[in-house]
Amino acid sequence: MLPYFGQLKLKDITPKRYQECLNDLKERGYSDSTREGIHRTGRMIFRKALEFELIKKDPTEFAYLKKDKKTIEQFEEEELPKYLEKEELSLFLKTAKESGLEHDYLVFLILSYTGIRVGELVALKWKDIDFVNHTISITKTYYNPSYNALNYQLVTPKTRKSRRKIIVDEDVIEALKAHKKVQDEVIEQLGDTYYNHDFIFAKTQRHYGYPIVIKNVRDRMKRLLRISGLNEELTPHSLRHTHTSLLAEARVSLEQIMDRLGHSDDQITKNVYLHVTQEMKKEASQKFSELMRSLD
CATH class of the missing domain: 1.10.443.10 (Intergrase catalytic core)
Structure with a gap:
């Protein structure tokens, strides 16, 4: 945010200026998650300024992040990160x-x-x-x-x-x-x-x-x-998802996995866990069907 606000006084950073900053970051190709992190930090800064009575109004209060409408394929890709078998x-x-x-x-x-x-x-x-x-x-x-x-x-x-x-x-x-x-x-x-x-x-x-x-x-x-x-x-973070998937395959509970990873709540970890355990359930169902067929 420094290129946008570095030369301004806090009181001169208006809601319009702040929103324009967020919009410009999108135009420059920053991802949704990166912009969410920047906006989260911006809100913390201005709330603290409000608390110290350095400003009268918080310019981030009604700011929003423009996002592109995603396809079903993009949602599926986001929900399940890449990891190693x-x-x-x-x-x-x-x-x-x-x-x-x-x-x-x-x-x-x-x-x-x-x-x-x-x-x-x-x-x-x-x-x-x-x-x-x-x-x-x-x-x-x-x-x-x-x-x-x-x-x-x-x-x-x-x-x-x-x-x-x-x-x-x-x-x-x-x-x-x-x-x-x-x-x-x-x-x-x-x-x-x-x-x-x-x-x-x-x-x-x-x-x-x-x-x-x-x-x-x-x-x-x-x-x-x-x-x-x-x-x-794949990135070093993919090994974290790999660890999750292998623990799920080893029938370790989601609660224990969260504890090991240092999460209180994380949707991506839950998605990986559910994906692996669902595949295991399908396999169990297939094995049962095969067993019954073998009895005919």
Whole structure:
């Protein structure tokens, strides 16, 4: 919003100006979800200004977001995000192990086996790992809109429910132990030139020790998807949906899945869960029919 309002006084930002800003963002091709986030932030800012009596009226009060009418196909696509089937996930992780660059296998193993957000992953420190009880504590997330490795911030998780402790598999713990051993050797070699702030996924080229940036994780995933011949449109967040689908297939309850993912309520997670469980019900029905037919 700065290009629209940066040079104006708060009192000069009228409802008309604010609405024009939202309309222009649509003309410039910003997605509905991005504009919703911008508008939500705008409303918070002006409500706070109203609370502090810096303005007399809230210019966002009657603002609205213009949206295109969607086709049924678009609705269906939105309702069910893309994710990997278990055979595809197995191939992806095998590719990461055999052809991955530094950190790749561990990064994607943890994302797949925990369903954590990529920002939560990048913010992980060794103190968050309990090697005895096999848990990972999610207490913070990484924020760095400029993609400058030195300008990162660690902020509180997305919601109160996002603070959680996740029990993980033995494979994840063993992979973490192996990574820590290698990292400790690097720290010893580099000494004071290493920015030693306990990050698990730390840079080993330029800015040694600083946490890796999220864009780096996205780029690495695209490379591995290309090598393995899988859908290159998938993102690290798709592994969160993959985790949901596999837990649903393993008959874990929706409530437990929500708790593991750090959701209080999320429609996309519900949609993935319902899609998988409905397919399982169809399969059960078919098996019953086949059983009855075999008796004829």
